[in-house]
Amino acid sequence: MPSLAPRLRLLAVSLFLAGIFQNGLSAQEPLPQPDFAPVVKQMVEHSVLPGYQKLITAAMTQGRVLETLCQAPGPEQLQQTRDEFRNLVIAWSAVEMYRLGPAISDNRQERLFFWPDRRSRGLKQVEELISQQDPTALAVEDLRKKSVPTQGILALEYVLFGRGSENLATASADNFRCRYGVSITQAITRTADEIVAEWKNPDGFANLLYNTGPENPTYRNDAEAMQDFLRVISENLQSSRDMKLANALRENPAASKAKLAPFWRSNLTLVALQADLTSIRQLVEAGGLTKLAPRLTSSLDFEIDQASQVFVEQLKKPQSWSALTKDPASHKRLSYSLIPLAGAQNIVADLLPEYLGLSLGFNSLDGD
Template identity: 30%
Template sequence: MRNLLVALALIACVAPAAADGVGGQVLDGFVAPSLADFTRSTGELASSVTALCEMPSDAALTDSQAAFAAAMEDWGHVSILRFGPLAADGRFEKLFFWPDARSIGQKQVQGLLASGDAGEIASGMSGKSAALQGFPALEFALHGTGSEKLAAGDPWRCSVAAAISSNIASIAASVAGEWAEGTPFAASFSAPAEGKEPYRNEAEVQGEIVKALATALQFIRSAELSPPLGEEPAKANGRRAPMWRSDLTASLIAAQVDGVRRLLAVAGYEQSLPQDSRYVAASIRFELDNAIRTLGLVNGPAEQAFGTEPDRGRFAFAELALHHAGELVNRDLAAALGLTMGFNALDGD
């Protein structure tokens, strides 16, 4: 309950700012509502897992898994904001430790579950490895091997799940707090000016938005779709996809692409670009629409879907559409805005 009350208080704080420039438009139309949803759903997730621990049952486990799915969808939208408060202090990685090609997260959460040592989580999860702090670790607790025991009562596993879910809610609250009206970051993003770090002018804000779009599209393709697809069906491995245990892979990726689409729409490029360049934003939207529509058709378990038709073809089509969208963002949208794009959040990873 405490987590939920904190989340609701922060929803009230992330209030609209004056939307004079594109930063203000994005803050009002995308950042504030997305963070409001995220703080609410992560608070409800923490409360749901606490209720499961207090009164275990099949219904309580189902409720917690449903709350997890809702929070994952909201994370898909918020994850597009991979700069500023979400990038600070490694928060993105703490919430979503991915890619994890060596299964570090799985090994660490399995080790923690096997230890049974309450002292390990007595002070919460914030001091632990990033691999133990966020959604992938919680997915294993709620959906991984042995998770069915939560319904009958598994106090230690449930305590671990509760600690991770509380940590997720806490990080979400911190991100929302630093985006709240009147904070230095929100003020600079919505009304950039000389001496008002980190954004000194409108072009720097535009550059951050375009970089966020490009980074998200690259991450989805390179970290979430290409590895499980492999070069051919025989090399496909659904276990290299995020959220395969909960079978939320397609819905997570669709939410991320929808986050890109929402940010693009709120930035208003189809209306604000020079008349002869507005087709660029419309073309990006077209590719994003196609990817979302196709991902919605995936109906097989994620563990098998990447290597089995017709779902493999659907994931491959979505990956291609996002490749085209990324090219349009990096090349044509940046040029239409007069930007020279440099590094994105993934360079050097």
């Protein structure tokens, strides 16, 4: 993990930003608590559900391309399959933050994305499954009964980009590794389908968000529903900054550990981080938070844009993610992105809730 000094610098920056924003708002009293019901409904219908539907579509498309590779292996088809994986990662990153309701039931979040994989225990299970050519992994019903690391997006990344994946271009038709990849795409589709079904069910999670009150087992009022959405945004920013970026960058290029970030094998780490930020912007705009708190959401957009510019800039370079973390100039720029990410989280976790009369409370990432 990063040393204490960088963490204290980031904390100082965050507190400084908080002081600026608070002073800027001190001249006006917070508005009476607004009606959050339409905001929550718009977030669900214009962001959450379309996002999961795109994930389902991306997984199905990835499966079809993989099927073609399995039937007619070749370098060009392998490259096309790998290129399609980028779309799947972007689709996943758009919904990764929704760690609530259906996503946290039945370990669905982990089924889709088992990360962080401490001590590479999940990776070892995937490697063992491939080396043993376990035939039960080729049937999606059986695969979904196995451990969660063997059926998600990172398992598929190893199939397509991990050790021995180049053999997919020259292997015989319908080889085990390729068929296992197809089975993973089917498992991803099934899991995402279940999440959507639980959101849409007449008595499902969306209904809980839309009909808050004393009889509701989860949300007593619309404010609590709104708080949950701000919480998942805050946690997503925290995960991107601390767990994905800072943990990989460390104090300097020599100390960096690029492989601690997700999607390093496919060189899609920055693509995923950029998609994370895009999803936050889209959610805020889709729900209409920009109208409830225009000054703060404008500041949030500015902070996100500062980090996003760094990612876009680095994505234009030909070096891999691992090489970027070792390059002094790139390491410096990537480390800078931690500052606006800290500012963005401060706005979502502290300033926005205070202005809207909310309290985020429990953070599910505390202790990670």
